[in-house]
Each structure stands twice: as C-alpha cells, then as structure tokens.
Amino acid sequence: MSEVINKEFWKLIRQGDSKAFATLYDQYADMLYNYGYRIVADADLVSNAIQSLFIYIYDKRKNIDMPNQVSAYLCVSLRRLILKEVSDARNGNTIAFDEVVENSTFDVEIDVERSIIKSETDGATIVAFKEALSELSGQQQEVIYLKYYQGLNNDEIAAIIGSTNQVVRNVASRAIARLRNSDVLIKLVAAGTAVLLLYLIFHK
Amino acid sequence: MDREKNIIDLLENTEAKELVFEGKEQVKSSILAYIMQQSGVVKPLYKNVALMAASILLLVALGLGIAYKASEVTLSAGLESNAVTLYSNVQIVLEPNASVTYNSFTWRFNRELTLRGVASFDVSKGKFKVLTQAGEIQVLGTQFKVAEAENALEVFCYEGSVQVKTQAGENVLHKDEYLIFNGDTNAVGTIELPEVITYDNVPLEQVLQQLKTIFGLTIEMQGDYADIFYSGAIFTKELAMSLEMLFGSCNIKYTLNGTHLTLY
Structure with a gap:
C-alpha cells in the first residue's frame, strides 16, 4: 500500500481536522479490516476495534508523533485492541492478555x-x-x-x-x-x- | 534452491482474499460524529431548520389576503405547504397536513388561533396567541415557527419575542432562540444550523428531505426507498461527503449533476 501521509497531513490530524481523519480512514479502513478479520473472524468486533482505534487517535492526537509508516502503526494498534477485546470477552480479564496474544491465530487465505x-x-x-x-x-x-x-x-x-x-x-x-x-x-x-x-x- | 524461488514467486504473485468491510461507512460516520461532538460543533438537533428559513422567505414573498365571514374558520394545508395571511398582519405558512382554526367574530379583540401540526408565523403588530394541545405561545410582533404533536411542542423564534407556556412552565424566547417541550421539560437553546446532523435508524426519505432543504437539491428517485433506514451523519457544509456517506451506507448508486440528484 502506498503511503500518501506526509508531515503536513499529520499536522492536520494533530489539529483534529475531521476531513483529515476521513481521509485517513478512507485510505486504511479496508486494509485494517482485512488484517483484523484475519486475527479474529468477527465482523462486529473488528469494526468496533477500528472505530475505537480512530477515536483513540483523535483523543490522543496531540501526543502522537507521525509514525514512520502509518499502516504499520495502525496495524499494531488495531492488533492490540482486537486481542484485548478478545481477552476481555473470553474471560472477564481472568486470563492474561499475553496468553491471548500467545494463542492468537491468523488465517491468510489467498484468493x-x-x-x-x-x-x-x-x-x-x-x-x-x-x-x-x-x-x-x-x-x-x-x-x-x-x-x-x-x-x-x-x-x-x-x-x-x-x-x-x-x-x-x-x-x-x-x-x-x-x-x-x-x-x-x-x-x-x-x-x-x-x-x-x-x-x-x-x-x- | 529452485523450489524456494518458486515459493517466493508464488508469494509475490498471488493475492490474499479481499474481504469486504460491510460496516465501513457506518463506522466512518460514527468516528466523524464523535470528532464533531468533541470539537464542539454539534448543536442540538431540531427539525427542519433550513425548511423553516425557506418558509420565512416564502412568507415574505407571498401573502394572500383572506377574509372570512363565518365565525369559526379552519384553514388546512392538505398535502402541500400553504401560505395564508390573516387580516393583513398575521402571515402563516402551514406545512403539509397542518391546520389552524380561529373565530372571525372574536378576532378583533382576541387574536388567537388553534394549531394542529407545523406552521410558521409572521406577526407584524399587536398581541397574538397560538394554542396547541401541549401549550400556548403568546407573541408581540415577531416571526416564529411552531411544531406541535400531541403532547410535544417545538417553538422557534426568528424575530421579536414569544412567551411559551407549557405544563413544564413559562419561558420567554428572544430572537434566534428555540424551545422544545417533550412532555416533561422545556429545553431552550440557540438556533443554529448544526455542522453535523446525526441520525439513528431514521427513514431515508426523511434524510433526503433535509438534504434537499439544506443544499437546495432537486431529487429524482428511480427506485423505492421506503424501507431503507439510515444510521450515520450528514455534514451541512459538505454535500459531496454527505452523499458519499449516506448512499455508501445505504448501498444506493447516485449521480449529482449541479443541484440535481438522481438515485438509482
């Protein structure tokens, strides 16, 4: 995926510009969904995690420096959110998050x-x-x-x-x-x- | 070695299955609505704000002199909006299915009428009162709009001031203020077209009506959209983005030619 995010764009993100967030979302939503769904095949959970991710970025935008590669940053954040969600849903926090990470599966499936x-x-x-x-x-x-x-x-x-x-x-x-x-x-x-x-x- | 190269060739020349993100537009709407709320640009939503503004322009432009000899007179709008003028100093725009009833004999000393539905008023001078099931509105030279439905009432004041009495109490509204009575309390706020309007499972046709009013669109519908509901947002200053979000979410194809919107 080509990265079109530059410093000027990230500046708008840090300013909370809604159009910049819409652009960021448009560019990465499909990629994130495809990645997230391969971690856990639950459309609602992945959709909620993507929503939480962008809201998190908005809430913390002033403290988030521009990542070296935005797609990698978004993936790592989404992965953590999804696995945390799975951890919470499965056991009400009684099983360690690390254990969920350890046992996580992935299904690459080619077309x-x-x-x-x-x-x-x-x-x-x-x-x-x-x-x-x-x-x-x-x-x-x-x-x-x-x-x-x-x-x-x-x-x-x-x-x-x-x-x-x-x-x-x-x-x-x-x-x-x-x-x-x-x-x-x-x-x-x-x-x-x-x-x-x-x-x-x-x-x- | 060759076999490893073959494997890498396969990895580089095959494609992962592309999954369709069904809720993409809805998630986007939720994110943007959150941003708008947090940035403080979302104001309380009330109905047909832009329509109301258009109605006032219509009121100024149109005026019909109607004289009634019968003591009990009822004016109804039918299926389309109707503009009327009472005794040259009360102009009314009745919205579809609305009606007002007044007594022509007592009008000279008691200017009051009963409203059913939604109507905008322009009262140039003198005391004037609108009665509804949910409360009454006393005015002194003003432009305002009233929407009543059973035990609920919405009043928008554009000029002068109005006094609103409901079961929850009395409030005086000044220019650009509104009051919403929901059956329990009176909520008063400032009239301003919000930058974002959010919807939760609202009939598509209602959203289209607002888009039409806000952006001055003509809409041609080539399908039946009666069973389609929308959860998301529209941006009152961003037509293209609003259309993309709305119709992307509803899976409807559309074209926009100037201000003419066609749905397929």
Missing part, C-alpha cells in the same frame, strides 16, 4: 481466482499452495501476510507482532522452508514432472 490470473499459474498449483499456506502456524501466516500481501518490511512487522527483526526473518524463513517441503506441493510438482515426461516421450 484463488485472482491468484491464478496474476501469477499465470495453473489452478491446481494455486489450490495446493493455498492449502500449504493454511497449514502454517498462526504466527507464520501473519508474518507472510504482512510481508508479502501488505508489503511491510521486517522492522515494521516486528513492531506489529511485538518482536524483533531477527525473529521476523526467522519466522519468514521457516515458513518458506515449510512451504517448500509441503506434501501437497511436492506431490503436485512430482505429478507435473511426470506429465511433462510423458508429454515429451509421446511427442518425440
């Missing part, structure tokens, strides 16, 4: 049809890839989603998931290794190779 067109790859491979992605851990899926589907860098992802750049790199690396060794993808590649060999033999 098969659009991916087939964009990648110019056959449907079977995309479906297998989708299945392989779903087998990754929640944290791996989240890192993959933020890195490849939201275009955030390792530092920004580290800030969002409350970790370090090195950990993010390790998680991404392990996720790719796991995808590489995924049974469904290996079988598909093997089948594809066999079909290719048969094709070459019979058309020689």
